[in-house]
Structures are given as C-alpha cells and as structure tokens.
Amino acid sequence: MSNESVQPVECNHCKLAVPVGLIEPDAEFQFCCNGCKSVWNILHGAGLDGYYTVRDAVNPDAQRVTSTDGSYEELDDPSFQASCVDNLPGGYAQTELLLEGMHCAACVWLIERLPTVIDGVVESRANIRRRTTIVRYQPDKVKLSDVARALDRLGYAAHPARGAAAREARVKEDRKFLIRVGVAGAIAGNVMLLAIALHGGALEGMAETWKNTFRWYSMGLGVLSLVWPGRVFFIGAIAALRIRVAHLDIPIALALAVGGLWGSYNTIMGTGEIYFDSLSILVFFLLVGRWIQHRQQRNASDHVELMLTLTPTSALKVNDDGSTNRVPIEAVEEGMVVEVEAGGSIPADGIIETGETNLDTSFISGESRPILAKIGDEVVAGATNLRSPIRIRVTAVGDSTRVGKLMHLVASASADKAPIVQFVDRIAARFVLIVIALAAITMVYWTMRSGFVMGIEFATALLIVTCPCALGLATPMAMSIAMGRAAKAGILIKSASAIESMSKPGLMILDKTGTITQSKTSIVQSACNVELLAMAGAVEAHSNHPIARAIANGAQSETPLVATEINQTVGAGISGVVNNQTISIGSPAFINSIMPLDSKVQSSIDSMLNQSLTPVVIYSDTLGMGIVGIGDPIRDDAAHAIDSLQRLHWELSLCSGDHPKIVAEVAKEVGIDNATGSVSPEAKADHVRALRSEHDLWVVMVGDGVNDAAALACADVGIAVHGGAEASLEAADIYLTTQGVGPLVSLVSLSAHTMRTIHMSLVFSVCYNAIAAVLAMTGTINALIAAIIMPISSLTVVAMSTRKWKEPR
Amino acid sequence: MSVLFIMIPAALILAGIGIVAFVLAAKSGQFDDLDTPAFRAVFDDDDTMHTQTKNENTEQDSSSDA
Structure with a gap:
C-alpha cells in the first residue's frame, strides 16, 4: 500500500492520474473526481x-x-x-x-x-x-x-x-445518392462482362447472331444506366443551361447523350461501334466521385449542426407565484417573466424587472467590455449574464428580436450571393467549345472523305473519349481529401468552393472581439508584486463582478489563501483581510481615498488608459501598491498567424463594432494597418459587399459573433472561429473547431495545395484527352481503346489527388 | 452455345434481384450509419444476462478468497 501512494494512482473509471489530495489510502477503488x-x-x-x-x-x-x-x-x-x-x-x-x-x-x-x-x-x-x-x-x-x-x-x-423534418429530407437525399451509385456500379459491371465477350469476339471471330445479341443486351443495360443513375447529369446540365452558367455537367451530358443515341442507332442497324461499356463506367466513376465529396461535406455540416444544438435552448420561466420552471425556448412568449442565471444567456429581448448585473454583449455588438444593466434597462437576446441572476419581462421573441432581425439579414445575404463558378466549371465552358469544334471538324472531314455515317461515327467517338471523366472525378476526390485533412487540422469546410477561394491571396477582413482577442476579460498588464496579486485574488474570489473574476483567475498562488472580513463598495472597490493583512482593491479613485497614489502608479494608470485598459489598483500596508490593467487579451497565435498570412500576400483589415480606440490598439499590436471601429452589423455586411464589387479578389470574412453573421454570409468565404455564436456558425462556409486563428494559415496552405493538385490533374487529363482526340480524329480509335483509356486516366488522377500535404507549423 | 439464350437473361435477372435488394435495403436505412456498426463488432459479450452472470462469478471468487 505504501508503495502505491508514492506512485501515481490511476482513476478506476477514466484512467487519468488521481490528484494527490483525493487519494483515499484505504479505499479499494480510486477516483479522480466525483x-x-x-x-x-x-x-x-x-x-x-x-x-x-x-x-x-x-x-x-x-x-x-x-x-x-x-x-x-x-x-x-x-x-x-x-x-x-x-x-x-x-x-x-x-x-x-x-x-x-x-x-x-x-x-x-x-x-x-x-x-x-x-x-x-x-x-x-x-x-x-x-x-x-x-x-x-x-x-x-x-x-x-x-x-x-x-x-x-x-x-x-x-x-x-431539432429540425427533424430537414434531417429526414437529407437522409432521403443521402439514400438516393447511394442508390444511384450502387445501381450504376451494378449496371457497369454487367455491361463490362458483355463488353469482354464482344471485344474478345471481335479478336477471335464471333457469329453474327451472338454479336447482335450481346450488343442488344449492352444497349438495354447502357440505356438503363443513362436514364436511371445517369439522369442527374442531364438534369444538372439542363439546369446550368437554363441559368446560363458553365458547369462540368454540360460536357458530360453531351458525351452521354451523343454516345447513347449513336450507340443505340448502331445497335439497331447492326453496324459500327457501340460505346455502352465506356458510358456506364463513366456514369459509375463520376457518381462515386460525387458521392465521396457529398459524404465529406455532410460530415462537416453534421458537426456544425451538433455545435448549434449545444447552445442553450431553454429558459427559466417565472410563474405568478414566484416559482420557476424550465421551458423550451419555443414556449417563451411576450409579457412572460424569465429568470436568467449568472453565466446563462438571455433567451429573448426584454426589460429587467429585478436585479442588476453586467452583460457581455460582444456577440451582438462586438463591444469587448461588459455592460452594466439595471432595473428598467433593455436587454437583447443572446447576451450573456456575467454576474448575478436577473428577471426580465419579455418584450420580443423569435424573429422580432434584434438577433432575429439580424438573422433575416443573414438569410437575405445568403440568398443574393451569386454562386461561385468553380474552377472546373470555368474550364468546362472552354472545354465544351473546343470539343464541339473538334467534333464538327472531324465530322465534316470524314463525311467528305468517306460519307456521313463515318463522319458521325468518328465524331461520336471523339465526344466520348474526350468526356472530362478524369477531371470530373479528380476534383471531387481532391476536394474531399482536402476536407478530410482540414477536419483533422481543426477546420470544418461546409462548401467545397471555399477551398478554391482560399487558395489565392485575397482580402481578409477580421473581426476583433472573439476572433483576434479572446473575448474574455482578464489581466493584460501587470505591475504588481506576485504575492500581493495572489492575496488580491483571494479577496476578489468573493465577488462576481467581471473585473473581480479576471483578477481572481489571474492570481496564482501556491497555497490556497482565505480572505475574511470582505467589504464591498459597489462601483468602486473591495477590501478584505488575508493572512492578517488588509488588502484593498479598486479603481484609482477608491484607493486614492485610502492612500494617496504615488507618481509611478499614476503614470502606469495613464499609460493603461491610453491603451484602453481598465486600471485596477491593489494596496496593502505591508506590500505597498500594485496595479493591473484589465482588458480583452489578444489570442496567443494571432500575431503569428497574421504575420504568416501577410507574408503569403493576403491583404488584411480589421473591422469591429468595438470602440475605435481599442480596435486601433489591437490592430497595432498584431500588425494590421487597416482598422475600423464602431461598425454596426449592417454596416459590416455593406462593407464586405462594397469590397466584393470593388475588387477582383476573393473577399474572406472571419468572425465569431451575431454581429458578423450577415458579413460572413455576404463574403465569398465566411469563416467562423471557435466558440462563435450560433448565427455565425450558420452563416459561415468554414468553421474552426480549435481555439485561435492559427488554423487560418493551415487552411490557406491546404487550399493552395489542393488547387495545385487539381491543376496537375487537369494537365494530365487534358493530355489523355488530346491523345484520344487525335486518335478519334484520325479515325484510328475503336471502342476497345476508348474502354481502356477511360479508366486508366481516371485512376491516374485519383492517385494524384492523394498527394501529400504538410501542415505548416 | 444456345444455352446462353437462357443463361444471360438468368444472370441479368439475378443481377436485377441484387439491385432490388440493394435499393430496398438503402431505402430502409441500412446504410445510413456506416460507422457505428464497426464499433458494435468489438462487443463480444452482447447480452446483459451474460455480463451479470460474469459479475456474480467474480463476486463468488472474491468471497471464496476471503
């Protein structure tokens, strides 16, 4: 037994080490916590x-x-x-x-x-x-x-x-997707079996009746593949044509349609090549690529959905007799009185009936300092109650609250955001023109040389072999691999187009509170004896005031100190006795009334006020005077991340709802030149919109609060940081799951890497297509060569998309 | 060779049955969750009865030791 108490003891449940103070020497089982x-x-x-x-x-x-x-x-x-x-x-x-x-x-x-x-x-x-x-x-x-x-x-x-109906619709969509992949695979396999017989027969010689039978079976299966699982490509192409945007579905649908029609004609007439083996493999491969990407995207949005559900969704209703009971947020009505506990978030807009507290409204306004709220003050939904319980009479719920109105802004911003035409789709537009031109040339040339039938035959072969199968498969593969890697690095990517926008340097607008700073009041500067601060912490532990909590958290003490005779003066300071010494903590004026401030302290107070910090003076008879500056500390990795981004030629600016002086101070500290403060949520969104129309570059918005949500939705790419408000999660394309802005650097590097991979795949598949096109135009191609080239080119680009990526450190 | 006239349709019908079974399985939600079943495979003593009897055994063991 004595041996065991020296060695670290494992908790019987979680296997973590049991803290020394909690080890019970006589107990059979040991636990690290209750x-x-x-x-x-x-x-x-x-x-x-x-x-x-x-x-x-x-x-x-x-x-x-x-x-x-x-x-x-x-x-x-x-x-x-x-x-x-x-x-x-x-x-x-x-x-x-x-x-x-x-x-x-x-x-x-x-x-x-x-x-x-x-x-x-x-x-x-x-x-x-x-x-x-x-x-x-x-x-x-x-x-x-x-x-x-x-x-x-x-x-x-x-x-x-929540949102069971939406989830059910998504599950149904997922199932349909999977069914299409499965059916396309089964058909492709069967057509391949028939194709082997046909190609073998062509080499070895085969009776005409058998050949025709096999061709008819191939046609039946091939057409089935085109009209059932392959239908999505035609639907996609028609939709793209209708809104006049380029899309990869267009060249795919063209190849499938022409190949299917000409193959059917040849089968019925008993002449020429049929391409149903290539076509059904094409449908299968493309669907597999899309399904993988779809699954990866679903993963990211599922995680975000979970995060949304974790936000409080209940309220404490106060009944007429004064008792309270918990009700879901949907049941809160106008005129109802609800209680908000310390640390809880306010469920609806209202007016304070009883109590006085400090509120953290940084999510809604971007203001970093807690706001004092008294009886009769209006409070907005989403603010966090920092100090003591309050009761509010509800004046607005749901959509009519300030947050609800901002959410409307988010919805409308998302709706009028033009879809990003992805890289592959832009390529597809040019691709279609080139392929159609080549097909026309081929057809005219061979029609003049050996008749119309030969012309169509070779033009069809050209369209099928140049179908951008490799590209259509490579892009989703590269994107989903990137999304998987990003998820491991703490970045959830909800839309694949964001990867492309992040790959090249552009404009990045950063929010201050909660994004660059921690949105948590704590000691930023200290000119104070450690012992004195520890004793101050013991006194402040008796108060709920945000500043007191910052000092209590910031004070580090080896032995737990106990403070007695606590005496609070509201709005000024607090005093208490620790180790038989009287400690006074408070505003400079409060301490000045006890003991005149010396010039050294006075000068640090001035410098702290200049940096927009709140100075707090600590005084004891024996240890003298100390001073700490309370503010919203900058995240540890912010300066490094911003420096790395600027070195990668990103243009950064700071845009915050907080006081301009504080914003400028933070911007200076992290090395951003362009900073604006006191920006309302609506103005933020307008700012982003204006930048998008002025510049050709992608505009990326990084933020955390409800006040950023509309701007996140407006930007080409919206990035919500860890711990952000629910509205910002919904509006953003990308969500960082780890603290800080460091992942932004990884994201930029990963995006650039992914786009390089896609470019390489493009070059590769264009080479394949060029060779195939030359073969088709010279009339030397046949269905066998097409059937071999297609899967090889696809597999090459898939292998390329798994290229290694090293996370920057 | 003429047996192929029967065998190919027969093979296709089998494939068709496979596809129908797959579609029905997918529609009933068999493939909705592809991750959890992999974890379920590691639970070897599945029924609680078994766990309980095992428990009693260990209790008996400890009592006999005492």
Missing part, C-alpha cells in the same frame, strides 16, 4: 462492468467525466414533445438526442445499454459519427427528462436534436 466515481457506481450497480472490458480493448484517449447536473425539465414540456418526439404505436415514444462526449466504441456500448440503467427505456441506438442516439421509451413509465438525466450522469450531456 463524476468518475458516480459513473463507476452506476455501472457497477447495473452490472455493466463490461464497459471497462470494451473500453480497454479499444483503448481510446482517456476522458474525465463531465456531468452538467442539469434538470432537463424542458424536455417534458408539451410544446417540445409535440415538435421533437414521435409517438409510436403500443405506447412507445421515440426521440433523437445529441450527446456530448461520445467518442469511442465503449461509449457506444454503454449508451446502447441504457435500458439496463433506467427502467422504461426500451432501446437506445447510438450513431458515433453524428454523436446521437435514438431512444425508444415508454412515456407512461419514464419521463424524457429522466432519460436525459441518466445519460448526463453517465457523462454524456444530452441535447434534443
């Missing part, structure tokens, strides 16, 4: 120790249990139940819950054993990729809130999955 202990007890009690066997077998990264201790009452509200819970026959109900923290096989195992943990749950089916589980339960035996609480206690905070 969360792990209670989960272990639940599992042990329900006979689910098998979890540990599975967990050890798959050996995932260790994770501490984090329970939220939420009540989940809102899940029992009828209005929520009506929209999100399906009632099944036989008294069952079913709903989908998104779970935080599900990450490995052992989690799946445990979540699917939910029926043994809680009575009344019949089935729980987990989905690891989406991190959800579908729970079937008996509503008369168990409440949904009990189910959610049980999952929470196991360490998986549960959130109701």
